[in-house]
Amino acid sequence: MKYLLLLLLALLIAWQWRTHRAAKDREPKAGSPQRPIEMLACSHCGTHVVAHEATQGASGVYCSAAHQRLHES
Ligand SMILES: [Zn+2]
Numbered sequence: 642m643k644y645l646l647l648l649l650l651a652l653l654i655a656w657q658w659r660t661h662r663a664a665k666d667r668e669p670k671a672g673s674p675q676r677p678i679e680m681l682a683c684s685h686c687g688t689h690v691v692a693h694e695a696t697q698g699a700s701g702v703y704c705s706a707a708h709q710r711l712h713e714s
Contacts, residue, residue, distance in 0.1 A: 679691070679692035680692065681695045681702045683702065683703050683704035684702060685708035686704060690702075690704045
């Protein structure tokens with residue numbers, strides 16, 4: 642009888658933990674971006690890069706300084 646109560650208690654705790662975790666998974670995560678990340682196409686090769694990582698050149702944006710040199714020289 643004692644073990645049956647312990648088993649029921651363990652099942653209740655497991656069920657509560659799963660319910661709590663499922664509710665938490667539905668909430669938006671604190672660190673996740675709320676708006677889409679802006680992507681820009683490289684003027685040399687067309688590769689899409691994150692806007693803040695793109696290299697700004699005289700005639701467009703580039704994925705790297707090497708492609709900026711190749712395209713603008
Ligand atoms: Zn490129």
